[in-house]
Structure formats: C-alpha cells, structure tokens
Amino acid sequence: AQSVAQPEDQVNVAEGNPLTVKCTYSVSGNPYLFWYVQYPNRGLQFLLKYITGDNLVKGSYGFEAEFNKSQTSFHLKKPSALVSDSALYFCAVRDINDMRFGAGTRLTVKP
Amino acid sequence: NAGVMQNPRHLVRRRGQEARLRCSPMKGHSHVYWYRQLPEEGLKFMVYLQKENIIDESGMPKERFSAEFPKEGPSILRIQQVVRGDSAAYFCASSPENYSGNTIYFGEGSWLTVV
Numbered sequence: 744a745q746s747v748a749q750p751e752d753q754v755n756v757a758e759g760n761p762l763t764v765k766c767t768y769s770v771s772g773n774p775y776l777f778w779y780v781q782y783p784n785r786g787l788q789f790l791l792k793y794i795t796g797d798n799l800v801k802g803s804y805g806f807e808a809e810f811n812k813s814q815t816s817f818h819l820k821k822p823s824a825l826v827s828d829s830a831l832y833f834c835a836v837r838d839i840n841d842m843r844f845g846a847g848t849r850l851t852v853k854p
Numbered sequence: 855n856a857g858v859m860q861n862p863r864h865l866v867r868r869r870g871q872e873a874r875l876r877c878s879p880m881k882g883h884s885h886v887y888w889y890r891q892l893p894e895e896g897l898k899f900m901v902y903l904q905k906e907n908i909i910d911e912s913g914m915p916k917e918r919f920s921a922e923f924p925k926e927g928p929s930i931l932r933i934q935q936v937v938r939g940d941s942a943a944y945f946c947a948s949s950p951e952n953y954s955g956n957t958i959y960f961g962e963g964s965w966l967t968v969v
Contacts, residue, residue: 775954786858786945786960787897794955833896837954840910841887841899842947 749845766834775837858961879948
C-alpha cells in the first residue's frame with residue numbers, strides 16, 4: 744500500500760527565513776504526491792501536487808516542493824516564511840481509492 | 855464555483871442519539887470521500903462513494919456507521935447510537951473521477967461533539 748511519513752511533528756522558523764517541511768514516501772509504481780494545509784477549525788486546502796515532469800513543483804502562496812526519487816522524498820519549501828504560514832501541513836499520496844495522509848507537521852512561524 | 859459544502863458545521867449529540875452529516879460535492883464531481891480527524895491527529899480514510907455505489911468502505915467502523923450517496927441529493931454519513939469516542943471532525947472531499955492524479959478537494963468539515 745502507498746504511504747507517506749512526516750518525520751517532524753513540529754517545525755519552528757523565524758519570519759523571513761526559509762522553511763522546509765519534510766515528507767518521505769513509500770509507493771509501488773508511480774507516486775502521485777500532494778501537500779495540503781489546514782488552518783485551525785478549517786478544512787484542508789490543496790497546495791500543490793507532483794504527478795510527473797519537473798521535480799520542482801510550484802504551488803499556492805509561494806510554496807514549492809521538490810520530488811526526489813533517489814531519496815523518496817517530497818519536501819515542502821518556501822524561501823521566506825510568513826507568520827500567516829503557521830498551520831498544520833499534511834503530505835499525502837494517492838492510493839487506488841483514496842488519499843493517504845501523513846500525520847501532519849505543525850509549522851510555527853515566529854515574528 | 856462553490857466548493858465542497860458540508861453541514862452542519864457543528865453538531866452536538868447526547869450519547870445514544872444519531873448524527874447525520876451531509877456533503878454536497880463540488881459541481882461536476884461524482885466521487886465523494888469521507889475522512890475522520892480526531893483531536894491532534896491526522897486524517898483517517900473512512901469511505902469512498904460514487905453515485906448510488908459504495909466503492910471502498912475499508913475505513914468504516916463495522917458497527918453504527920453507514921454512508922450513502924444517492925442519485926439525487928447530498929452524500930450522508932450516518933452515525934447511530936453515538937458514543938463519546940465518536941467526537942471528531944468529519945471531512946468530506948470530492949474529485950471529478952478516480953484518476954490517481956486528480957486532486958481531491960475538501961469541505962470545511964463537520965465537528966461532532968458527543969456529550
């Protein structure tokens with residue numbers, strides 16, 4: 744079965760610094776990888792996805808993610824963090840009938 | 855273009871009552887997914903439906919939980935005889951078809967509290 748792992752429960756960065764939220768995957772076949780963000784008491788919002796093509800995927804709100812096949816990783820990045828980026832971030836992989844999510848990483852950006 | 859619509863947003867039920875959560879998918883989407891999120895936890899898949907068909911219910915508890923997506927109207931997640939452990943956020947998502955590259959889009963969730 745497809746799965747993803749987010750090794751960090753919590754990531755803290757200072758505003759203006761670059762941020763990375765890590766995700767590794769385990770799939771059979773081609774991976775279809777996604778990042779979502781969840782603000783308090785809200786649903787998940789789609790940020791970006793990797794299906795095929797360029798390893799660097801650009802998404803909403805200035806986020807991007809790099810697909811690395813040799814390291815089986817799909818880390819989420821942003822060059823300059825904003826306080827408003829503070830939220831819960833989920834990596835996910837498409838399976839046959841559903842989307843499998845990681846446990847989530849809470850990002851806190853401090854002013 | 856309206857997104858995935860869920861109602862109610864918040865629902866309080868006493869132990870033993872029934873909870874009904876409704877979901878209208880995005881326009882043009884015929885595939886619906888239900889997920890549950892317990893406090894401070896990730897999302898757990900419950901069920902995947904198409905119109906009038908349950909495709910995958912491998913994540914549904916064996917008892918008290920049921921889901922449907924009728925030909926007309928919203929998808930319904932039904933929880934009978936609720937217990938405190940059912941308190942959670944229930945999210946519905948939809949996609950246009952079940953191609954693996956398709957994004958699934960989430961509603962704002964229904965927060966169930968069992969007292």
